[in-house]
Amino acid sequence: xxxxxxxFMALIIVLYTFQNFFCKRFxxxxxxxxxxxxxxxxxxIIVVGVTFFFSxxxxxxxxxxxxxxxxxxxxLYGYNDFxxxxxxxxxxxxxIVFAVFGGISVPALAKWIGFGEAMTGPAMCFLAxxxxxxxxxxxxxxxxxxxxxxxxxxKFLLYSVGxxxxxGSYAAILALQQExxxxxxxxxxxxVTFAVAAIIxxxxxxxxxxxxxxxxxxxxxxxxNLIIYALSxxxxxNSLVIILLLEVNTGVLLAVQNAxxxxxSVIFSLTFFKEKLTKMNxxxxxxxxxxxxxxxxFEKASFSEIPAMxxxxxx
Numbered sequence: 001x002x003x004x005x006x007x008f009m010a011l012i013i014v015l016y017t018f019q020n021f022f023c024k025r026f027x028x029x030x031x032x033x034x035x036x037x038x039x040x041x042x043x044x045i046i047v048v049g050v051t052f053f054f055s056x057x058x059x060x061x062x063x064x065x066x067x068x069x070x071x072x073x074x075x076l077y078g079y080n081d082f083x084x085x086x087x088x089x090x091x092x093x094x095x096i097v098f099a100v101f102g103g104i105s106v107p108a109l110a111k112w113i114g115f116g117e118a119m120t121g122p123a124m125c126f127l128a129x130x131x132x133x134x135x136x137x138x139x140x141x142x143x144x145x146x147x148x149x150x151x152x153x154x155k156f157l158l159y160s161v162g163x164x165x166x167x168g169s170y171a172a173i174l175a176l177q178q179e180x181x182x183x184x185x186x187x188x189x190x191x192v193t194f195a196v197a198a199i200i201x202x203x204x205x206x207x208x209x210x211x212x213x214x215x216x217x218x219x220x221x222x223x224x225n226l227i228i229y230a231l232s233x234x235x236x237x238n239s240l241v242i243i244l245l246l247e248v249n250t251g252v253l254l255a256v257q258n259a260x261x262x263x264x265s266v267i268f269s270l271t272f273f274k275e276k277l278t279k280m281n282x283x284x285x286x287x288x289x290x291x292x293x294x295x296x297x298f299e300k301a302s303f304s305e306i307p308a309m310x311x312x313x314x315x
Contacts, residue, residue: 005243006296008239008242008243009243009253009256009257009260009296010260011239012236012239012240012243012257013256013257013260013261013264014264015232015235015236015239016232016236016257016261017261017264017265017268018228018229018232018236019229019232019233019236020261020265021265021268022225022226022228022229022232023039023229025221025225025229026039026222026225026226026229029218029219029221029222029225030218030222030226031218031219031222032214032215032217032218034205034210034215036080036081036201037201037202037204037205037215038215038216038218038226039080039226039229040076040077040080040197040198040200040201041198041201041202042226042227042230043194043198043226043229043230043233043234044194044195044197044198044201045198045230046227046230046231046233046234047190047191047194047230047233047234047237048190048191048194048195048198049234050231050234050235050238051187051190051191051194051234051237051238052187052191054187054238055187055188055191059188059191060185060188061185061188061189061192062185064177064180065177065185065188065189065192066188066192068173068176068177068189068192069188069189069190069191069192069193069196070192070196071173072169072170072173072174072189072192072193073192073193073194073195073196073197073199073200074196074200075166075169075170075173076166076170076193076194076197077197077200077201078162078166079163079166079167079170082159082160082162082163082166083095083099083163085159086098086156086159086160086162086163089153089155089156089159090153090156090157090159090160095138095156095160095163096134096135096138096262097131097134097135097138098160098161098163098164099160099163099164099167100131100134100167100258100259100262101131101134101164102163102164102165102166102167102168103167103168103170103171103254103257103258104127104130104131104168104254104255104258105168106164106165106167106168106169106171106172107168107171107172107174107175107254108254108255110172110175110176111172111175111179114176114179120298120300120301120302121302121303122294122298122301122302122303122306123255123295123298123300125294126290126291126294126295126298127255127291127295129287129290129291129294130255130259130287130288130291130292130295132284132287133259133284133285133286133287133288133291134259134262134284134288135284136280136281136283136284136287137262137263137266137281137284137285137288138284139278139280139281171254173189174189174240174241177189186241186242187238187241189241190237190238190241240257255295256292256295256296259288259291259292260292262288263285263288263289263292266281266285297309
């Protein structure tokens with residue numbers, strides 16, 4: 001990756017880490033039972049508003065972009081739903097592997113099949129290191145898990161597979177739209193995706209006959225965390241579609257994004273939530289750092305080119 005790509009990638013990692021961090025902060029402060037619809041509705045409104053501003057306050061979408069946006073909205077809603085259900089029905093260490101691997105492999109496979117864009121051998125090796133590190137970083141001591149959430153059941157596996165598909169499909173649709181339309185209509189896709197996702201969440205509250213006054217009633221701390229979460233999401237998704245226009249392998253890009261966010265999130269958890277790392281978690285962090293550096297530096301290299309590249313770097 002060149003300097004512009006690395007700079008954008010670092011920005012995206014920070015923004016998505018902020019999104020996850022303030023999402024967790026909001027869930028801790030929000031006292032109701034409808035945190036997911038509230039996040040989706042408020043986040044959707046803010047993402048649409050910020051994106052509309054970046055587009056020059058213009059909306060002009062072809063039918064293809066609208067269709068992809070609607071499909072992506074369903075995928076986004078499904079991701080949130082599968083994540084919630086999988087979180088309470090099985091081990092987090094397995095769940096996060098499904099989510100991260102889906103976010104990396106599905107878009108990479110889609111770009112390879114549809115447009116012939118494949119990862120190099122060294123990049124795939126470093127991706128394997130990243131996936132191993134994801135598991136090592138996620139696993140917790142057995143006494144931190146209840147018996148209900150420490151078992152891998154068929155229901156949990158189905159939720160995890162749904163999470164795998166949704167997390168990967170979301171990024172794959174973004175990449176697909178960029179391939180088909182280039183720089184055009186990237187903001188329109190974002191606006192349609194988040195607007196429709198917000199509408200779906202709104203409909204779900206109506207079907208449940210929820211009291212909107214109670215659903216959106218929250219403490220000041222929850223409201224502040226919600227707004228920062230939504231702004232982080234808005235700037236993160238707009239930055240992601242920009243870097244997709246640069247000459248970066250999609251598989252490598254999403255591997256760095258997913259793994260980087262997870263690594264920085266661990267640092268945030270240690271600092272702000274006082275979570276502790278086991279020896280296995282620490283080894284996972286080291287492997288993650290190695291994998292991230294390797295896949296970034298040797299993104300386009302073949303195995304025969306690596307010795308010369310290392311020699312150049314050491315000079």
